[in-house]
Amino acid sequence: MSGPLKAAILVVSTTAAKEPSTDAADAALRQVFEQEGGGRWHVVDTKIVSDITTQIHRQVTLWTDGTEPVNLVITTGGTGFAVADHTPEAVSVLLHKQAPGLVHAMLASSLEVTPFAMMSRPVAGVRNQTVIITLPGSPKGAKENLQAVIKTLPHACLQAAGADSRALHSGGVRKLEQEAGVSSSPQHHHHHHHSHTHNLSHVTPTRHTIPTDDEAQGHAPRSNDPALGPSRRHRSSPYPMISVPDALALIATHTPPPATATARVGPSLTGSVLARHVRATEPVPAFRASIVDGYAVVVPPGGDMRGVVYPVVAVSHAAPADAGGNGGAMPSLKQGEVARITTGAPVPPGATAVIMVEDTRLVSTRPVGGSSVGGDEGKEAEEEAEVEIFAEGVREGENIREVGSDIEEGVQILGKGEEISAVGGEIGLLASVGVKEVEVYKRPVVGVLSTGDEIVEHDREGELRLGEVRDTNRPGLIAAANDWGYEVVDLGIARDQAGSLEEVMRDALRKVDLLITTGGVSMGELDLLKPTIERSLGGIVHFGRVAMKPGKPTTFATVPVKNNDGERVSKVIFSLPGNPASALVTFHLFVLPSLRQMSGIDPPGLPRVPVVLSHDFSVDKSRLEYHRVIVSVGSDGVLSATSTGGQRSSRVGSLKGANALLCMPSGTEPLRKGAKVEALLIGSLRSGIL
Template sequence: MAPLKAAILIVSTTAANDPSTDAAEAALRTVFDHDGGGRWDVTEAKIVADVTADIQRQILLWTDNADPVNLVLTTGGTGFAVADHTPEAVSVLLHKQAPGLVHAMLASSLAVTPFAMMSRPVAGVRNRSVVITLPGSPKGARENLQAVIKTLPHACQQAAGADSRSLHAGGTKKLEQDAGLGSPAQQQPPHTLTHHHHSHHAHHVCTHGHSHGHAPLVRHTQPLSNDPSLGPTRRQRASPYPMLPVSDALALIRQHTPSPAVTACKVSPSLTGLVLAEDVRAPEPVPAFRASIVDGYAVVVPPGGDMRGVYPVVTVSHAAPLGGGPDAGGGGGGGGGDDSRSTLKMGEIARITTGAPLPGGATSVIMVEDTRLVSMTEDEKEEKEVEILAQGVKEGENIREVGSDVEKGALILRKGERVSAVGGEVGLLASVGVREVKAYRPPVVGVLSTGDEIVEHDREGGLRLGEVRDTNRPGLIAAARDWGYEVVDLGIAKDQAGSLEEVLRDALRRVDLVITTGGVSMGELDLLKPTIERALGGTIHFGRVAMKPGKPTTFATVPVKNDAGERVPKVIFSLPGNPASALVTFHLFVLPSLRQMSGIDPPELPRVPVALAHDFPLDKARPEYHRAVVSVGTDGVLSATSTGGQRSSKVGSMKGANALLCMPSGAEPLRKGSKVEALLMGPLHSGV
């Protein structure tokens, strides 16, 4: 059996500044080595300061990925000191509580000292990982881990999805025997327990339920959102969702965005913008016959290449199929007979047009500019004799050989290549006779506005007190369509839980990705998060982002049955209600998800370095995505000019913008000429 993976997180501002002061990691590794029964591999250890966001970020990196660790241990920050935040930081991340593990650690410590009651342990499960908080002292951390380590393999296997029936075969006695444990009466507390036990996150962990496959389906995550049924007095006063950096939010979007769907598409201009889902090889060569690349005369070059002289014109070859039908052989008739069957002899020439097939035996083509008409036929409609003025002629001149442009079987387009609007890819496919290709189907987008105060933007008459015209829906629909996506207008949903649930259920049956605006803050009528988690059974992957504008941006997936009866994930982006925030977060978060579902890699908008054309103010607390116009000057330098006031409600700040400037937080402005990164939303402007 492969070893279980464990990760250790040292929570200590002191150790973060000077890692040499930490002794807890070594103490815990010793427990794994001596008491772990050879079943553990400590794959990572990190140190973070006593900062809630840093603690949460590192745990999410270990637990929220395709290959999570089985066990996360934190040590430190679990006491009563002002800076001790670890239990609170961890508890909101857990999907299941494990009070049994907490009890075992406390009971073991209390057998040594009454001061163990001052410990605040937390244990539980997030996704497929067990998470336990331990005291900051090396002895306390070691002894708490010793109290539970022999039962942890069983807990981790269950959390990772192992079959409970198989795990519990043989009953409790066998479980105890496999873990190297006696009965509770026979167990002794660890021999080196200490009274210094300030630790442990007191929330969700894996319980030891003996489900044997007969229980009803249950959800695997616990909602963090408000329960609307409890009323405003019981709602949370601060968001339970960790504040993630933009980079972490984008990583979660990449991880949880569904894979692109493959579809068969006819080769036509409608392929523009699609990404190929397979390699494409040429089923036939281009050209398919030896063809002239000029208007002139096909000849048989004599030794030495001196073609000067007068020659009879014995045949004509036009760039048209023989007989004009689709099944006619290559070569055109006229004036000289069937050139597809005739063989040109030395001393004869054939008039030929650009792209026409060469008569048999021809070895070169002389341009018409290197000839002179000598005589015509009696009806004066055809050339009879032509003088050639060229010498030093070589075989193969002015001829496109079979497959010289594209060989049969050649790889012409690769999987993952995008069909551009320039037309080259469609033209290439058409040239080799490809009629159909496999491509990734672009997702269908639904756009929904929410709020009792929202009215249609084009409603006649003035606004009543409290009413707001819907600017988000038209703006987002326009943006999504401009990027090439089919959009379904989902209208406006009122702030009523049941109504919102029905609208979203209907939308998720019709589209691949839903964009909502409004209802994602902490008000009593902000129902998006509770509806997604509690009514739709969805998972909110992040609910807050450290940025301006757009802090409450929410990304979630909801399982929905497809036509085959299989549950597939559908995506919901709940964007802030302020218009500028909605458009900024669309380009920053929603568009990468749409592009990833379309097979585009990389999915994010292109980033370019730009110079600031003037001083830019900074937000003191959060990085800001400043709306700007980026122009290229005559010197080739890219410069950025602000669109003006950047208030999140000011949709005019997006007017004319072709870029989002990635501005850091800071107390002082960034001065003119400073370099920053810009996310390009549109084509560059030309400077003066």
């Protein structure tokens, strides 16, 4: 058999059948195929069915009984003792051959993890040319069971598909093991002594679970396992300390790309970023227009128009043809005639220039609709009849805006990646050329969640009880995200129980693109956040500690989920430190660039400006420090930075009024007044001029 082996995944779950985004098993299993399948697998299909035997039968036989059967069908879910668990029974009926060895391998590996694996009732076997295996419904259990057998499955599938057994087995078991990348413990090979001697280098350490590629890349769960209790928790963080630039690089790499949407042109477009170039759908102006009040003329050769009296044969106002202006049926102007015209009005056909009213004199008038009269004796409404012009050297095109002279039709007026501001005139520009809809990047929806049993709503009545803390982070972060133009979902406060936190986070990831949690990322035994992300949600923690002050325990993770269209997408989680000052610093430093990257803003970081210190600043010995400062512009144009006060991370008072973060390198000597340092602008500049 050439080419990759085809696998299909059947999720048996009444819940997921109703709400596909709740399923995490599919993502976990695909990850095993990708990372541990040795490049042999192509997952061709995933289907979700309810716990109903007929539905399971229908889907499995579609994959196994056609002209092009898949090589492997994996089911996940419905293998337990619950009333609704029918999968093993449904699958057994379909099997032509049982495969108890695969069942034994899966149970043995699961029992190494938990005695409760004996509650699983897997079946495995072959139907026609397809190997079928049932896995538990939990993403973790499904993943571990598949890891236990994946290395040997290609061999099973090739045999089931009808490959020549003799050729497959020609090199003996050792060759098969080498090809599959598995090893058995040496004692199984005593009967091979004649073929090779056991020197010690052959003895491999016994390990009962297959090391995952994740582990090799540092992606295996490093968090505490909450089930083990406090005596077994880590005494120091298992997450390596990384630098701020490395943290920002990881965020840039793992932030999902922006999604696009169509938006109507109007004030609500402010802050959006264009996902496609915009071309003018019509020229501006769309007709030849006068740029002054005066008279349209046909310029004679030489351009001398002095001292001649011209008849006024028509009038053109800046009104459309059918609204009082007579643009529709304007006769062509001949040399020796003029037409009165107002600013912005269409130039009559035939006219080649416009003379300003200041360069003319009224010679005679006539009653409206009557014949010419000298002077002003007529008392009824009068109209100009003749004017004299005082102009020489008149050039063709004078005082006329030609069609498309501002913007030609079809020309690009705004480029992909440009931000639509409220102050730069982009909305007016789009409106002027009749663009009604544009393609923009969707702005991500942000969720803000506080965690911890000690946290209470900030506006709760009554005194605080011992140990209670008012929630300052959630309102602060919601306000900050709103201010940067993002829609925010307030997710409230989650309690410190693994199950409830997982439920709240699963629910949150359905509604939002980026989730911010605060609290629960340090080293306490109740810090469940990282374990929940890694162990329950199937996510990857990309970093869990950053060498900075404040904000060392900042955590960045991504979790695979299905969106409403059933597509697999990545959602971002930032877990920020619990104290308010650190939360706002890390929001601006890390979360905001991720949000801006998802919104299509390039570059996504905040502007960095050089500032001069207005007093001495002490620095941290070992960590880069972000000091909250007020940056103001002096009368000399110099930007100067003043501290907002004591910077202890738990000190809320220092939040007041900061509009920038001073980037202070670590060192032993304080930074002196007058030194130049970089600052990140997080708000508008103040004027220091009194």
